[in-house]
Amino acid sequence: MFENLVRHIQKFVALNEEEQIILRSYVKFEKIKKKQYLLQEGQFCHANWFIVKGCLRSYTLKENGNKQMVQFAIENWWLTDYFSFEQKKPSKLFIQTVEDCELISIDDRTSEDLFAKIPQLERYFRLILQKSYAASLMRLQYMFNLSPEERFHHFNENFPSFIQRVPQYMLASYLGFTPEFLSKIRAKMADS
Amino acid sequence: MFENLVRHIQKFVALNEEEQIILRSYVKFEKIKKKQYLLQEGQFCHANWFIVKGCLRSYTLKENGNKQMVQFAIENWWLTDYFSFEQKKPSKLFIQTVEDCELISIDDRTSEDLFAKIPQLERYFRLILQKSYAASLMRLQYMFNLSPEERFHHFNENFPSFIQRVPQYMLASYLGFTPEFLSKIRAKMADS
DNA sequence: TGATTTTCTTAATCATGATTAAGTTTTTTT
DNA sequence: AAAAAAACTTAATCATGATTAAGAAAATCA
Numbered sequence: 001m002f003e004n005l006v007r008h009i010q011k012f013v014a015l016n017e018e019e020q021i022i023l024r025s026y027v028k029f030e031k032i033k034k035k036q037y038l039l040q041e042g043q044f045c046h047a048n049w050f051i052v053k054g055c056l057r058s059y060t061l062k063e064n065g066n067k068q069m070v071q072f073a074i075e076n077w078w079l080t081d082y083f084s085f086e087q088k089k090p091s092k093l094f095i096q097t098v099e100d101c102e103l104i105s106i107d108d109r110t111s112e113d114l115f116a117k118i119p120q121l122e123r124y125f126r127l128i129l130q131k132s133y134a135a136s137l138m139r140l141q142y143m144f145n146l147s148p149e150e151r152f153h154h155f156n157e158n159f160p161s162f163i164q165r166v167p168q169y170m171l172a173s174y175l176g177f178t179p180e181f182l183s184k185i186r187a188k189m190a191d192s
Numbered sequence: 193m194f195e196n197l198v199r200h201i202q203k204f205v206a207l208n209e210e211e212q213i214i215l216r217s218y219v220k221f222e223k224i225k226k227k228q229y230l231l232q233e234g235q236f237c238h239a240n241w242f243i244v245k246g247c248l249r250s251y252t253l254k255e256n257g258n259k260q261m262v263q264f265a266i267e268n269w270w271l272t273d274y275f276s277f278e279q280k281k282p283s284k285l286f287i288q289t290v291e292d293c294e295l296i297s298i299d300d301r302t303s304e305d306l307f308a309k310i311p312q313l314e315r316y317f318r319l320i321l322q323k324s325y326a327a328s329l330m331r332l333q334y335m336f337n338l339s340p341e342e343r344f345h346h347f348n349e350n351f352p353s354f355i356q357r358v359p360q361y362m363l364a365s366y367l368g369f370t371p372e373f374l375s376k377i378r379a380k381m382a383d384s
Numbered sequence: 385t386g387a388t389t390t391t392c393t394t395a396a397t398c399a400t401g402a403t404t405a406a407g408t409t410t411t412t413t414t
Numbered sequence: 415a416a417a418a419a420a421a422c423t424t425a426a427t428c429a430t431g432a433t434t435a436a437g438a439a440a441a442t443c444a
Contacts, residue, residue, distance in 0.1 A: 060333065068336050070329065082326040115315070122314050123307070129321035134274040136328040137262065141252065143335050144260050144368055148431070167391065176336055181431060183393050340401070359421065373401055375423050 054101030
């Protein structure tokens with residue numbers, strides 16, 4: 001389990017035996033069943049979760065009570081609420097397991113210590129954040145430049161494995177339209 | 193000019209005299225008139241610009257030839273195309289001055305060197321990226337959860353100074369609607 | 385296995401904001 | 415100061431995708 005994390009980190013920076021041992025002492029291992037909550041609105045988010053196996057999602061509650069998908073995360077992704085970190089305010093997010101999960105987490109209250117001991121990790125997270133930020137801006141571009149229908153086709157082509165993994169209503173919300181509209185698109189696709 | 197950058201960095205990490213001198217040798221100073229391009233589609237983006245004074249914007253060209261605003265940046269913000277860095281591919285962005293600007297830039301081909309000499313800067317950029325990423329996710333939330341009209345009012349309340357600083361057609365595009373619709377909103381506001 | 389909850393589908397109606405096109409105002413250039 | 419370009423406004427028409435409501439299918443539970 002821990003090896004998955006180390007392997008991922010080593011794609012970005014070197015990490016020797018000694019450093020691995022230090023890192024291990026700072027992380028927490030969790031196995032969690034489907035549909036459990038890691039974080040709920042109003043709580044403070046102190047963990048940054050690395051997905052060894054499974055799938056997480058984050059969402060917010062809209063005024064009308066609907067859930068608005070914010071992010072999905074699968075193997076080798078990190079998920080947390082950076083906004084809550086930044087602002088030192090209770091989170092507006094729900095973070096929930098979509099599948100049974102194996103997770104590794106780092107507590108943000110000890111991470112400064114950890115970075116001091118292993119400066120390479122500071123670099124690792126800088127690179128991860130750079131990647132995440134770029135991806136987030138790209139998603140914004142899709143929102144602006146593509147119609148809902150085009151967004152679905154684009155997602156379909158680029159992340160086909162996701163389609164089977166997550167319920168369609170979550171996907172619809174993630175792409176910014178209603179489940180009813182997604183049904184319509186699929187009906188149209190079956191025609192042709 | 194350089195002092196502005198140092199002051200900003202020191203909000204996040206400490207930076208002694210010696211480090212300041214090293215940093216200075218890695219940056220480039222530029223004064224640029226309004227409406228000039230720092231980057232155009234197809235070029236490789238190697239600079240990360242810090243705005244000492246003025247305003248930048250980035251946009252993409254849509255299929256129909258319209259410009260889609262991606263980001264604004266004003267004093268004490270950094271702007272670049274991280275996506276182009278990541279992918280080592282030519283940029284799809286245009287980066288342009290909206291006002292006369294005073295800029296400081298770092299070249300990404302020398303920044304690894306710089307971070308090795310001043311590890312604090314690695315930390316500084318991690319924190320900046322964390323902030324930027326959180327802001328970008330927040331903007332996505334506004335796209336999902338607010339109507340175009342609500343987005344305008346929200347922006348109006350939270351960034352009133354921006355409204356006077358940038359042309360309305362840029363703002364409309366940034367918020368994801370047409371300039372015609374923005375006129376409509378303003379007409380409605382003048383009524384009541 | 386049957387019962388219940390969750391997820392997905394279909395179809396009619398409706399509202400928002402895009403598009404088009406013309407005209408006005410403001411800013412920039414010469 | 416005049417001419418040209420850039421930015422903004424108004425109004426009519428139109429299309430996309432939301433909403434509503436009902437029912438079907440699939441997954442989960444007891």
